[in-house]
Amino acid sequence: MRKILFSILLAMALPFQAVAQSLDAGVVVGNEAAISIAVVPMPYQGSATPPAHVVDDIIRNDLNRSGQFRALDTARITEKPVRSADVRFAEWKALKQDFLVVGRILDAGEGNFNIQYELMDVAKQQILLALSVPARASSVRRPAHQIADQIYEKITGVRGAFDTRIAYVTASGLGQGIEYRLMVADSDGFNPQTLVRSREPLLSPAWSPDGRRIAYVSFQKGSSAVYIVELATGVGATDPVSSARGINGAPAFSPDGSKLALTLSKSGNPEIYVMDIASRSLRQITTHYGIDTEAVWTPDGQNLLFTSDRGGKPQIYQVSAQGGDAKRVSFSGEYNARATVSFDGKKIAMAQGSGNVYRIAVLDRSFGGNGRWQVLSPGNLDESPSFAPNASMILYATKEGRRGVLYAVSSDGRVRQRLVLSEGDVREPAWSPYR
């Protein structure tokens, strides 16, 4: 069994900073706007085998990664209450904490657990949440992410996205020995599972809206073809849904899951098509001698955003999902490609290039006009942005030396976290929908 270790480093990221400063895991510096929260260690108070992972660590790391929270370093936590009744609020006020989480882990029989926790507002001395979350003996990670989601939503009013997954592609080995894998892991990079393996390149994974299938591109038949694989069974990895002459690429599920936008060059030139998945019938959306590719759906399912170089350099355009005239969306930067759209349709993240430098840029369209831009990553070869389902974070790929690595960046650009595989290189991240 191949074990994949993730080395985690939290980097405080000024959006335009050229070199990321690596800091100790769990520490976020410089984000003064972040909400302070103390998550007190949650002891196991049962009599069976204790959980294999530290629940409070998982919660702290999740909250820190969002960029919206700054979890108190455990070294500074001296009082360790496990119930609200034991909390002295003066202590947490002195530590300048806005919120406090206490809890403990109890046996639930057959090796399973109950995680009992309470979330408190320190200033108001008020209990905001008091919940018991069941956990199977095999995994406390998922319930820990669910607790982080509950805390995140209670405080911010926005649904949390920690209990989600990410898909990505790894390449390991060299030359004839190279192996590509389509992987699925938890949103923090733990629990990686191989979904597809191939001796030929894999790319462009895209989740179905129900999170049960992933569409992707494989070269296993010599040239590119699009596949839809079912996560639970692995069915679909041998039989392409599209293997037309030329390019078969850039699949994207429609929000209702019934259609797949994709790029085909069977006409002699790459164009956007929409496939009805059940019947596999195709409708051609774009017709232009330029390159049209990388279509994604707007959340209402009415439009597609795609990359086109019809104006000379690649830029993002929008077209009705029924076809028709396309209009340009990106008016800043010489190279904009591979859009990802936030759940509310307001923000579009993309790879923005200038010469040899490629960064992740976000266009906020809620201001009207040509929108407002923010650059979220330092470069140099940043690509493949993918929004979390609540748009609080963006996952993207970059290169460090010869190796591809993934980063999660908060949507304000303040906090970045690197997820590094112990071997091989990683690319093409795609954030799952809510579970």
Next chain:
Amino acid sequence: MNKTLKFAMLLTACVALAACNKKVKETETDTSANTGNSQNQGGDQGSAIAEQGAFTPADLDSNSCLMQRVIYFDYDQDLLKPEYQAIVACHAKYLRDRPGAQMRLEGHADERGTREYNMALGERRANGVNSAFTANAADSSRIDVVSSGEERPVCLDSAESCWSQNRRVVISYSVK
């Protein structure tokens, strides 16, 4: 004296022979140099090739022009540079000489920019080379165009020294 003359004649003969041998070799080298790097004489080269006999599969491994199978491109460009006309011309002649031959043109891009856009760019480059074959009277129905985008680099460093090697179209024969 007689002996000296004899020796001198022998020497001259040897030198001449050597020179002749050398000349033959140089001509061969020159041909290869011209075919590979001929700058502005693509047309002349084409007619020069046409005057030769018909190519055979063995020529793929011995003919200095046919042995060249990689065409390189500038960044984000699909324009076939003039120095590669000669390579296209001799492979086009091979296709004309060998009616059963099947060619594959595999387009590639460097790592900069997004993977799917680079897939399209690789195909555009391969299509550009395909058009050049058509212009050289090659039967395009026997040419298979594929793109590998940036997925199959030959050089892995993030620098122009590698990028320039990865921006390429590779000519291969599925049937010789």
